[in-house]
Structures are given as structure tokens and as C-alpha cells.
Amino acid sequence: MSDPYDPAREGAQMAFDGRMSYGDYLQIDKLLSAQAPLSDAHDEMLFIIQHQSSELWMRLAIHELSAARAALGETDVRPAFKMLARVSRIFEQLNSAWDVLRTMTPSDYTTFRGSLGQSSGFQSHQYRQIEFILGNRNAAMIRPHAHRPQVMALLQAELARPSVYDVALRALNAAIPLPAEVLDRDPASTHTENEAVMAAWTEVYRAPQKYWSLYELAEKLVDLEDYFRRWRFNHVTTVERVIGFKRGTGGTGGVSYLKRMLEVELFPELWHLRTGL
Numbered sequence: 001m002s003d004p005y006d007p008a009r010e011g012a013q014m015a016f017d018g019r020m021s022y023g024d025y026l027q028i029d030k031l032l033s034a035q036a037p038l039s040d041a042h043d044e045m046l047f048i049i050q051h052q053s054s055e056l057w058m059r060l061a062i063h064e065l066s067a068a069r070a071a072l073g074e075t076d077v078r079p080a081f082k083m084l085a086r087v088s089r090i091f092e093q094l095n096s097a098w099d100v101l102r103t104m105t106p107s108d109y110t111t112f113r114g115s116l117g118q119s120s121g122f123q124s125h126q127y128r129q130i131e132f133i134l135g136n137r138n139a140a141m142i143r144p145h146a147h148r149p150q151v152m153a154l155l156q157a158e159l160a161r162p163s164v165y166d167v168a169l170r171a172l173n174a175a176i177p178l179p180a181e182v183l184d185r186d187p188a189s190t191h192t193e194n195e196a197v198m199a200a201w202t203e204v205y206r207a208p209q210k211y212w213s214l215y216e217l218a219e220k221l222v223d224l225e226d227y228f229r230r231w232r233f234n235h236v237t238t239v240e241r242v243i244g245f246k247r248g249t250g251g252t253g254g255v256s257y258l259k260r261m262l263e264v265e266l267f268p269e270l271w272h273l274r275t276g277l
């Protein structure tokens, strides 16, 4: 019989005294010390990890969207496409994650829902930042963060910057001039459908060869909103499945509030132009 396999024989590093290891680089101890269930309920660990992993993916989405917005401000917008495509894939990842959470029944959830107090995903500042970056802007959504000045400042700063869609419209304007009311709008508010923007995107979709980069940009944005919509839909369906029509811990009507959010259109003209093609 040969000796048990020893990876060290083919060079695997086995000693990490004074050398950076996997756990050092990734700060795994810190990451794995942040799961602290407040009840004895078996499913609370699932609930915590589901949210924490979502927050990590959201962190990456913010990183990519911020870089994509900067890249869209350049003459050549194409480097932004890869980042926008990556954000769509992040949402796809978040969408698949609902399948894990859906294994939690109402009976499981009610055993620890009381421990959550008035905390709710409604207070996720990273989620709010993503909405703001994409252009769904409402200053009232900052209020739950009044007790955290740094978060407040971050979200306020976001409302002062153009959204990803605002920057995309500036790129569109470079090829097909748009009215000043579109280009100089107050960034703190949500963009609403505009006829000139609709006409300009329609021109792009009627002559893709002529406007290839803008055409590709439009489709990347539609793809992103498509996946975001699926996230909202998965959320509201999971919520109805788990708490029915109870009020949310965050104080909203619950499912009624989330259904209202299904009506949000981030890039309205990109959806509406399709009817007229």
C-alpha cells in the first residue's frame, strides 16, 4: 500500500507562519464572526446569511455601477458594457438565492420574526444607494438613516450626482441632441418619460448599425432593469408566501408596498419605444 496522498509532495504550501494565508487575505474570521442569531430558531441562521450574502453582492453592484457611470461619461462608452453586464449577472445571482430562502415556511419564520423588532430590508442603505444610482430617487427614503450621519451623507451625495441613466442620456445627446430640460434636470428627482428622449432612442433602434454603441448601451440597460424587476418580483412573492398580507416590520403595508414598487420604471423610454417599432 502506498502512503496516504500528501499534497505537500507536489508543492502545496503547508506552513503559514508569517505568510499570508487564504483566511488572512479574505478576513474570514471577521466575516464568520458576524452571524449572531437572537433566537434559538433553526432558520434564523439561514435568514441572516441570506441577507449578509445579499449585502456583499450589493456592495459589488455599487462598485460596478459607480465605475460604469464614470465610464459612460467618456467619449467611448463601450468599456461600461462589461460592468453593466456584470451587474445583471449579480442580480441573477441574487434572484437564484431566493430559492434557498423560499425553503423557509411561515411556521419557521414566525418562530423568530419577533426578534427582528422594527428592523427591515427597507433600511438597507446599500439597496437604497443602488436604487439612487440607477435613478429611482426619493429623498424621503433617506430618513430611516438620520441616526447615522455617514450613511446620510453618502445617500445625499448620491442624490446630487447624475444617475446611470442621466449619464446614458448625455451619451445619447452627443449623437442626437436632446432638450436642455432633460440634460439639466434636478438630479435629486426621478426622471420621468420624455418625448424627445423617446424619439431619440427610437431613432437608435431603427438604425442599430448607425448607432451601434448606443444601441448596445440601451440593451445593456434593459437587461439590467429586466433582472432588477425579477428581483422585486421574487421578493414580493417570497414575502406573500412567508407572511401573507401582514404589515412589514419596517412599518409599511408589506406586500401592498412591495407591489407598488413593481411599477417602478428605471428607464421608461427604453421600454415604451418598443410599442412603436
Ligand code: HEM
Pocket: 050, 051, 054, 055, 101, 109, 119, 120, 121, 122, 123, 124, 127, 235, 238, 239, 242, 243, 247, 248, 249, 250, 251, 252, 253, 254, 255, 257, 258, 261
Ligand atoms: C422572509 C423573508 C423576507 C420577508 C418576509 C421580507 C419582508 C419585507 C417587507 C414586508 C418589506 C417592506 C418594508 C417593511 O415594512 O418591512 C421589505 C422590504 C425590503 N426587503 Fe425584505 N423581506 C424578506 C427578505 C428579504 C431579503 C432576503 C432581502 C435581501 C437583502 C430583502 C431586502 C429588502 C429590501 C431592500 C426592502 C426595501 C424595498 C424597497 O423599498 O423597495 N428582504 N421586505
Ligand SMILES: N[C@@H](CC(=O)c1ccccc1NC=O)C(=O)O
Pocket: 051, 113, 116, 119, 120, 121, 122, 243, 247, 248, 249, 250
Ligand atoms: N420586513 C420583514 C422582516 C425582514 O424581512 C427583515 C428584517 C430584518 C432585516 C432584513 C429583513 N429583510 C427584508 O425586509 C417582515 O416584515 O417580516
